Amino acid sequence: MDILGKVIRIDLDIYIINIEKTNDIIAAKARGNVKKRDSIYVGDVVNIQKTNSDYMITSVINRKNVLIRPPVSNIDQMIIVVSIGAPQPDYILLDKQIDLCVAKNITPIICINKIDLVKDDLKAKEDLEYIKKTYEKIGIKIVYVSAKENTGIDNLKKLLIDMTSAFSGNSGVGKSSITKAILKSSPQRLEIGDIGKKTKRGRHTTKSVNLYTISENSYILDTPGFSSYELYDIDHRNLREYYPEFSNCNCSYSDCAHVVESSNVCDVKRKVKSGLIDNGRYERYVYIYNKLKENYDRRYK
Ligand SMILES: Nc1nc2c(ncn2[C@@H]2O[C@H](COP(=O)(O)OP(=O)(O)O)[C@@H](O)[C@H]2O)c(=O)[nH]1
Ligand SMILES: [Mg+2]
Ligand SMILES: [Zn+2]
Structure with missing residues (x-):
């Protein structure tokens, strides 16, 4: 029968796992096909099989992120x-x-x-x-x-x-x-x-x-x-989706990035003007957007 555990540390090919049910800490290895398919991360919830006193990871449960x-x-x-x-x-x-x-x-x-x-x-x-x-x-x-x-x-x-x-x-x-x-x-x-x-x-x-x-x-x-990471895998074109305060804005264009458009067509800009959206949050959005775009352009142009 499989035991469910959470990987709390990886020490080369040894996986240190907390068995949630019993709160035991065990050391396990992983089946070759599991490692080959997908690397195992700290934070993974895994199925483990025990034979004699050896523990073996047999599969990884779908990850949230x-x-x-x-x-x-x-x-x-x-x-x-x-x-x-x-x-x-x-x-x-x-x-x-x-x-x-x-x-x-x-x-x-x-x-x-x-x-x-x-x-x-x-x-x-x-x-x-x-x-x-x-x-x-x-x-x-x-x-x-x-x-x-x-x-x-x-x-x-x-x-x-x-x-x-x-x-x-x-x-x-x-x-x-x-x-x-x-x-x-x-x-x-x-x-x-x-x-x-x-x-x-x-x-x-x-x-x-x-x-x-x-x-x-x-x-x-x-x-x-x-501590000092960059937004390494975020696309500037998606950045606007991460701002809850933009979500109910009705810009004239559905692909409005809220950056260069005028407030005639950009509802985000209108809401910044009227104080419904915090100006600082908006300015930092534009700053981060431009930085991400710069990186993107450098890489792909
Ligand atoms: N006054 C004050 N100083 C703190 C507090 N928490 C941490 N510090 C000090 O801030 C400095 C940095 O703390 P540290 O925990 O190493 O920060 P880290 O770099 O984010 O891990 C140390 O000198 C701490 O003593 C606090 O609640 N009040
Ligand atoms: Mg520290
Ligand atoms: Zn807009």
């Missing part, structure tokens, strides 16, 4: 960490991350960290207001935390239940501090060293991708790979 950098699959939600204070919010990066989420069927959640620094900081207060006003309006959940003072961490943890979540955000926003705070208060935490013992190898490269079990069916990914 796959990310290439870092290589990981089945991410349900992205906790996009933004810090108030140092470093200040990078709104272009924030919007790029949301674009990637929408494109990959990942739920974006904005996590504002370092709220302990807000107090009398006027710029920080402004940023806080702006993020709340702009992003809640387009349906994105926002959580407020201070990893330093351990505030809001419980609220964040509630959002992680039954989900596979990744953290992203530029360097210094507090991703490591937040994941540390979450892991510290989670039972059955698996140390890197423990997995090493399980595989009797102990080999570990900093590049490897790890999923941590924080409770039954709840996983978090801590990887530096998300």
Whole structure:
């Protein structure tokens, strides 16, 4: 009979798997035809067969999504960490991350960290207001935390239940501090060293991708790979689809990119003018669109 498990780490040809039913961590190999057909990713849900004391992956369950950098699959939600204070919010990066989420069927959640620094900081207060006003309006959940003072961490943890979540955000926003705070208060935490013992190898490269079990069916990914990525597989012609606020606009042309068209024909531009669509979001859309188009033109012309 097949056992269902989730790949939480890959160590060359050894797959470290959490058996969800029993919460056991096992090491498995994969059948040649499974590897040949499709590479196996961290995040994959797999069928495993046990013979004697050996585990063998026999098939991979259909994936919800796959990310290439870092290589990981089945991410349900992205906790996009933004810090108030140092470093200040990078709104272009924030919007790029949301674009990637929408494109990959990942739920974006904005996590504002370092709220302990807000107090009398006027710029920080402004940023806080702006993020709340702009992003809640387009349906994105926002959580407020201070990893330093351990505030809001419980609220964040509630959002992680039954989900596979990744953290992203530029360097210094507090991703490591937040994941540390979450892991510290989670039972059955698996140390890197423990997995090493399980595989009797102990080999570990900093590049490897790890999923941590924080409770039954709840996983978090801590990887530096998300920090400064480019939108590597997004086509500028599809970018407009990743903006919820554009979805009910009635432009005169169905293929309107909302960039060079005039507001006579572009309803997005009209809504920006009238304040229904946030001007900053729109300007960053145009910026990201032009960058993607530049890359595309360079490659194909
Ligand atoms: N004031 C304050 N500093 C924080 C907070 N969280 C993290 N930091 C600091 O911000 C810096 C970067 O944190 P780190 O977790 O390494 O960020 P990462 O690069 O996103 O992983 C460190 O010096 C942390 O001590 C917080 O909630 N408040
Ligand atoms: Mg870090
Ligand atoms: Zn338009």
